Amino acid sequence: MRDCANFLTKADLYLDGELDDVAMAEVRDHLGECPNCLREYGLHQALQTMVGQAGGGDFAPTDLHGKILSRLAQLGADEGTNPPSERVRIGGGWEASTP
Structure with a gap:
């Protein structure tokens, strides 16, 4: 740098x-x-x-992560494209590989 x-x-x-x-x-x-x-x-x-x-210690619902990934997969299928298959930052320190 x-x-x-x-x-x-x-x-x-x-x-x-x-x-x-x-x-x-x-x-x-x-x-x-x-x-x-x-x-x-x-x-x-x-x-x-x-x-x-x-933030007051508020946390996302435990099932939110799965719902987001599921919706991304559905959107990719609806558009005939594959959702990104890379690590994404979801928030609150979560990281996950999308399908």
Whole structure:
């Protein structure tokens, strides 16, 4: 990672652990070298914490994950296409492979 603008586009992905190992290392290296981005990262981190706390501990129904995947499969069948077969972020930290 060579510039601060690139870092800022990756800050939230970094916080969520959604970058590959190489990109994670690039972000860590940049944070170690750039006090401005380190400060910005701290703001992103604080915001993420506040948003998480504001959720009030509400959780999605336990069957929601299955319903979403089932509906995606149905939509793919209705349109004659295959639904994506990759890992997707559903929310609340859930990840699943679609059929």
